[in-house]
Amino acid sequence: MTQQGLKIAVIGGGSSYTPELIEGFILNYATFPVREIVLVDIEPGRRKLSIVGQLARRMVAKSGLPITVKLTLDRREALAGADFVSTQMRVGMLEARGWDETIPLKYGMIGQETTGPGGMMKALRTIPVLLDVARDMEELCPDAWLLNFTNPAGMVTEAVNKYSRIRTIGLCNSPIAAYKWLSQLYKVPIERISCEFAGLNHLHYISRIEIDGESKLEELLDNRDGYSARNVPQYEWNGALLRTLNAIPSYYLKYFYLHRELLAEQQAAAARGETRAETVQRLEEELFELYQDVNLAEKPKQLEQRGGAYYSEAAVRLMNSLHNDKGDIQTLNVANNGILDFLPDDACIEVNCRVQRSGPVPLPVQTVPEAAKGLIHAVKTYEQLAIRAAVTGSRDLALTALAHHPLVPSVSAAEKMLNEMLERNKAYLGRFFMDEAAVR
Template identity: 70%
Template sequence: MARGKKSGLKIAIIGGGSSYTPEIVEGFILRYDRLPVRELWLVDIEAGRRKLEIVGELAKRMVAKSGLPIEVHLTLDRRQAIEGADFVSTQLRVGLLEARKWDERLPNLHGVIGQETTGPGGMMKAMRTIPVLLDIAKDIEELSPHAWLLNFTNPAGMVTEALNRYSGVRSIGLCNAPIGLQKWLSKKYDTPASRIFTEFVGLNHLHWVTRVEVDGVDRLPELLDKREEYSGKNVPATEWDPDFLRSLGGLPSYYLKYFYMRDAMLAEQLESLKSNGTRAEVVKRVEDELFELYADPGLQEKPKQLEQRGGAYYSEAAVNLMESLHNDLRDIQTINVRNGKTLDFLPEDAGIEVNCVITGQGPIALPVSRVPEQAKGLIAAVKTYERLTIEAAVTGDRDIALQAMVSHPLVPSVTVAKKLLGEMLEKNKPYLPAFHRS
């Protein structure tokens, strides 16, 4: 990364009008001595212009307060932002929160879990998103072939696998759940994160933590026995069954509640739908409040309310990853990468979420010490659905899309799958033209 070493880094954030942007700007300011950003380009589309201007002006005020020589550029010209970039980070939402609302609502109307990254909702989000990310990847290949593409756009695992399979860009997927767990453990045991080792096994939003060592002491049995858990703002806190958890062999991702506790989670969703609307509608209210705060010309820092969004800490994960790639730190981070031979029951080009050593040349997946036998079937089933969804997104083939929908463990029957697919494709007509050609 010679360019960055000499003159400072150019970083492009695609989806720069996101409510998360102040967090990543704060990260660049705090890490400036190790990650010398000279140009920060915040990119959005016409529909996001107003948010880009509000959050972009806040970013400029934050940088001005810091006194650092970081140039902040706001643009709707993606190619201008990407050209010569060292890092491109994607945090976009195709169809905005309105599309997410239907991802959640339509499955609920058929008695199925409605969630933006899991089940039928996650499938629609993936199919809207993958073609857009592959288009961005073409620009990167042409204008900045040595850049790293760090993808936080959900469903991060599927999107990253599609990038690795269908583009030549150096891409890595990341999620806020692993760093959130590290922070939770650090607080719980009053121990620096550097003294805690966790081993993740599985897929994005479908992982099991099979080792938790704090200062060299194995804490996993204790965590499983006490049912103490780290959860996200976007997943209801419903307790695990104690016998099930103790015998599971790994601390499950909170997203696994949708699979292991489907009845309770669906009941909570249907109740919430009546009282508060979908999660998308709740998030819309939080975002509206955030952007009111951001628009205050006196605000010069990231507001505390940002932590109410489900993706808190993602930007810290993104900045950690950039710093490690830039400086060849060779530390361990949990990210989404190509499987290779790490999980021998999945295809080599499958995307997985595991611990990796982060070098200047990219991540190296670490061997996993143990995969619980009882997790393998669910991992394989969801991976089948993911690969079919990726193929449907790339080809626009309804038959493949139907097979993807039927393959998902949360979809109860072919009848429900056909109804849902028809309704959801119709609702997504503006974003999925390939499925509506005669």
């Protein structure tokens, strides 16, 4: 940080989420004085970067704050001297998300961008790029924090932790969405609510919910609709399951506990041409149409229809707490280091942390549902195998990862699916084709 203020680099600056982030910096300027925001993207994202960047500049101008917004396609320029680096990128853009969602369905498997085979393909595309970003940071801003919102957030964060020297933290909007749900349900401010999260990114359980110190968990177990997200189909939780777990599962766990129902719904939606990727594509087009309005100088309400609502609130709060050594409690993706005794120390987990200037300190977890430990361990085994596959380009490791994922019922089907998905993603997965290139 210079005397003038902080420099923030946003990787994937042309994202539709960027106005949320800009709004967060404006609202928190008094305690988090941002001097310069650099939005960086790649050549195919130039148009979106320009549109979002101009809106960001209008938002800052309206605020009257001395913040400079820069746009660039030069990542190294953006990273040089940065205090914080935020990532919100999508390697392969929405076209690749469409592959993640539809190819597994052909083989009778869940198609989703962060869970199951589609999530693995997103990880294989994303991890090498994030490690390239980390290597640039080691040279250009070695003391900066890398705050990763790019999915699958837990796997990407774990990879950066393992294969670089950069300080990184993963974050997700799911925990803050849970707090928003509880705040609206009980009509109390979030500050009076306390929850314990335990598990992995998109695979956590809320095992404690208190308002002013009074437990609300038991009564909420009967509210089986629970908190959810726009990008996860809605089915009511089974009451006996929730009572036995004595916890509220992440809405992404419906892919595991209601596998058959969600798979059938996905297959029907794909047949109608209504995948989530196509829905998001339409939302994005509407948003960017709005963003081009020269009279617009604030985040439009329509942005909340995207799956990542509240992201900026979580991201800016984390930056603010790190910068000001606040010591407040936030739910983050960090290295396990003994917190969950049934997982390796280097596993990235999603738990409550006390945020200090030196970094987040995971808090001891009081309760993990016994019945959930096996599922958490199985998914973490898959994740660690998939991370190694992403780094090495090993098809064998990728197949072994899929074979150990609870949502993959057949290794032979998985092998056929993997070959098709790799071929479709060939432009982004060169290391998986190196032997083939050597033969030619």
